[in-house]
Amino acid sequence: MKEETGDAEVAVVVRGLTKAYGGKAVVDDVSFTVHKGEFFGLLGPNGAGKTTTLEMIEGLRRPDGGSVSLLGLSPWPRNTSLLTRIGVQLQSSAFFERLTAREQLTTFGALYGADTDRTEELLALVGLTEQAETREDKLSGGQRQRLSIACALVHDPEILFLDEPTASLDPQARRNLWDVLRGIREQGKTIVYTTHYIEEAERLCDRIAILDGGGVIAMDTPTELISGLGRPTSMELPTSVIGPDDVRRLPGVEEVTEEDGRVSFRAADPGSLMQALTEKGIAGSLQIRAASLEDVFLELTGREYRS
């Protein structure tokens, strides 16, 4: 993997990044590299240090220690030549008062001195063409979220930073936004984003850094993170159908646990298991649960992921 700061393939290099508030390290020796065209996710519970890390990369906060290279340049002290090359959506979005969705975009475009008017294209990209004439304060939460992403894109940046773009969206709006983000990535942009949604990061990201307590506790592709658990797929049956003692008597069954009305276990030989369940007439009750990033987090921290 290429790691050099000046490398043309590299978008972001973070080395030993540290930030403390009130004597407590909230970002503690964080290092990672984001390659151009990559969709990179920072995942972690509340207070993990995601926003602080992101804002140091964006040049909005000064690191106490370590280094950041953004497109080969240092973002701090404020480097204005980077402003036109990066798009930033903050955790709390700020809009101009009393302007419509379309006017927000043209105003942001003018501020950035964007050469071409991409307003209509961006409204369509984030699915707000019909709301073009709606004032920003009359948009729904999800629509505002999408408008803020469009605003971060007006100057056609190379890298897009998004801080919890899918927070507080309903499932439908979240899925729409996933399509928007995938579309942006397909245009060859680099995306660095934060999220609480573990299954979302699994679907969207090329690579994920899991942050906890200010440090990176795991970093890899979602597939590698999960397969690194070396955990076979687990199975579940409701206790209303079969009790844990009877499950233990099934062929090749291991690691039987009971919780919340379900018996979980692993099967060394799924073929024989299915045959036994079919004979008992309960094969249809079997549920299969593949290992997830949630399991990775649990394994690493010994506690459940709580966003």
Ligand SMILES: Nc1ncnc2c1ncn2[C@@H]1O[C@H](COP(=O)(O)OP(=O)(O)OP(=O)(O)O)[C@@H](O)[C@H]1O
């Ligand atoms: N300006 C600040 N002054 C003091 N403490 C801060 C400041 N900014 C962040 N912190 C603290 O640093 C820690 C990390 O905060 P940060 O906002 O980076 O977390 P996060 O991972 O983005 O969390 P969330 O998921 O809630 O957005 C928290 O304990 C927070 O209280």
Ligand SMILES: [Mg+2]
């Ligand atoms: Mg945050």
